[in-house]
Amino acid sequence: MSRPSDRIVGSTIDGRYVIQKVLGEGGMGVVYLARHALIDKLVALKALRSDLSSDKEITTRFLNEAQAASRIGSPHIVDISDFGVLPGGSAYFVMEYLRGESLADRQARLGVFSVRGTIHIGKQVAQALAAAHDAGIVHRDMKPDNVMLIDRGGDPDFVKVLDFGIAKVNSQATRLTRAGSVFGTPQYMSPEQAAGVPVDHRSDIYALGIMLYEMLKGGVPFTGDNVMNILSHHMFHPPPPLRDGSRSDLPPELESIVMKCLAKKASERYISMGELLADLDAFERGLPPMATHELLADRNRFMAPPTSFPSGPRPVTATVRTLPRIAGGRLPWVLGGAATLLVAALAVTLVVVRSQRQKEALAAAAASAAAASSTPSAPTTATPSGPAVRLVVVKVKPETALVTFVGGPLDGSQRAVRNGQVQVEVAEGHPVKLRVAADRFVEQNIAVQASDEGLSVDLRPVSGGAPT
Structure with missing residues (x-):
């Protein structure tokens, strides 16, 4: 049985894009493999789903993805080359066709990454997002599914960041996010994103911290039986320490960098991707990262009090609208204002009964860093030598x-x-x-x-x- 997305396979769009097959389907669009008939080059063509094409706001958001990505100009951002409208009225845009695998697929295949591999990939993602932030763009849905690893310039793990479909563009005149809505993928949402309050570039820093944690540990820090449980953990629960169990070998300096990314308060995270890159560079050179000094000074520094987010009125019935799953990927969500209020109310209850064991989890990271400072252990990437x-x-x-x-x-x-x-x-x-x-x-x-x-x-x- 053919799918609606198969209808344009074999046709030629705007006299130049020959549609060959469906590559995947996402929340708003369908991605096709196409060949540019004039220059004989493979491209990826992303078209808005036909059932959504009549929605003006969704169409605007879809085109926002093309505009956001094309204005950044980073080698680590997918290149957008053209856009137009299909015969049925759906908008589309054309991007480079990437041969490789997603970070999510690599994660599923490997389980855990080496320290060197994690930093190599993480720094490239940070560079891509730094360029986006410099252009006034916040991604808001960073996750392994939106990172492609390709072979380019002799680097088999060259990073390309994809999917700016729910990006926040500071200069856009129309506010596309409805008040009280929550956009993103629950496992990678920042606490402020989960609470439905305004976000900035530091939300992307948190999401990258989750990705670094997942690469090093083999799983995300927060899981749950439902979306509300996951979001409340982002808002109020400290992440389990990285350096326990199977990863007790990880350098405490690297753990402190990840924990700083995952600070509950946005003000306690890195002020910019550039600052995060500086700490990753320092770690690679065998120097103490800034995050390690901060964690040593205050073991509870990265745990926010519950007053960081509004508790809201009493819990009300939540209606959660889900977006279709991309093949092999995690499910993105859009939550209405009622869901946001329920998350906040649940989270306030959860924080009151937070166990002492959870408080001690972050303290363990500080203790590890303290031990490392008294008995130095260089990162696994290099042991510094030369001047003190x-x-x-x-x-x-x-x-x-x-x-x-x-x-x-x-x-x-x-x-x-x-x-x-x-x-x-x-x-x-x-x-x-x-x-x-x-x-x-x-x-x-x-x-x-x-x-x-x-x-x-x-x-x-x-x-x-x-x-x-």
Whole structure:
């Protein structure tokens, strides 16, 4: 029996795209393998499902995917080359055809990844999302199904990020997300996404943290019998430690990076993908990541109090609208406002009865990092040698400033000012150059030596004064 999606197989669209077969079906569209008749090149053509083509908002969201992906301009984002309308009235767009396997399929095949493999893939995903964030785009549905691993440039695990179908584009004039709605895939939703409150780029950082956790551990941190249970765990329960059971060999420094990504409060996560990349780079070089210092300073730092999210009125009956499953993939969800209220009410109840064992889970990660700091154990990727490395504290005013590394292996990466200071790893004899900048202040460049103590930067307001 033929499917509705098979109807255009064998036809030629707009005189140039010969449809060969169906590659897969998703929540809003069907992806076809097509051949460009004029240049004899295989492409992937994604068409809006015919039963959704009359819905103006869905059509706008579908085209948003093409516009969002095409404006980013990253080698790690799928390339969009054309768009149009099928004879039946459904919108479509054309993208590069990728030969490879999804990260989800690789995960199912391998179970767990090596530390080196996890970082190699994770850094590329972070680079893709950093480019998207720089373009004002938040993906909002990052998961292994939306990452393709292809062979390109001699790299058999070259990353391509797909599916910007529910991306949040800051510049769009019309708000496509209905108030109180929850978009995404439950296993990878950030706490604020699960609560139905506004999200920003730090929601993608959380989702990438879930993916890193899954690659290292072989499973996501939060599972449940139903969607509400999973979402409430994202909002209020600490993730189980990475370094137990079969993965007790994992470096505590790497665990601290993942746990920082998974902080309940968005403000406690990395301020940007660039900052996360800087920590991953530091780990690869055998230097202590910023996340390790933060976890040592406060073992409960990454657990948010229940007041982080609105509890809402009493629980009401929830109506959950599901989107069709992509073959082999996890189910994305769209929850109405009533479901959001129920999630919040359930979560408040759950947090009251949270067990001491769950509180101790994150403390275990801090204890592991503390032990590692007293008895150093280098990451498995490399054991550093050469000059001693010292952590230098730089006091910075104003606190809104961003500190950017200039030159060296961390060139271009940024660190946020937290509690009026930043921490910089400096090797003896190898000063680190930094640029400190803030809106409406005169930026300043400094060189930090390993021997520096009491270093401070106080930016001078530009003419007209500092913002009030």
